[in-house]
Amino acid sequence: MGRETCKTCGEAVENGYTICWKCGTGVDGSPPAAEFVPDALAPGETQRTLACLRCGTGLSFVRRMKLHEGSLLPGLLLDVGKLFTNREGFDTYACPGCGKVEFFLAG
Structure with missing residues (x-):
């Protein structure tokens, strides 16, 4: 059995796994x-059910991202510069229909 592709989301499913890590669909x-939760979510969290405001297609959870605000200081002070940036967690959703991306504060 080789590497397979998920029939629902198109993600690669590694050898030996019976479900897609991203959407939970079985390789068959x-x-x-019902209890499937993607790895990108913390235990106990659930995904939002959202429709794209542009085309009405259901949005797909992509991953939780940490974005920073501010600049990093170059050179030797690089690590110190990270102390002065504001990092915020966002859940990222994308529309498979039109490509629109939406961010929501991580809850």
Whole structure:
């Protein structure tokens, strides 16, 4: 059995796994189990169910991202510069229909 591609989201499914890590669909095409939570979410968190404001297609959870505000100081002070940046967590959702991306504060 080689590397397979998820029939729902197109993500690569590694050898030996029976479900897609990203969406929970079985390699045989079976739907995700009700208790499936993507790895990108912390335990106990659930995804939002959102529709794209542009085309109405359901948005797909991409991952939780940490974005920083501010600049990093170059050179030897690089590590010190990181202390002065504001890092905020965002859940990222993308529309598979039109490509619109939306960010929501991580809850």
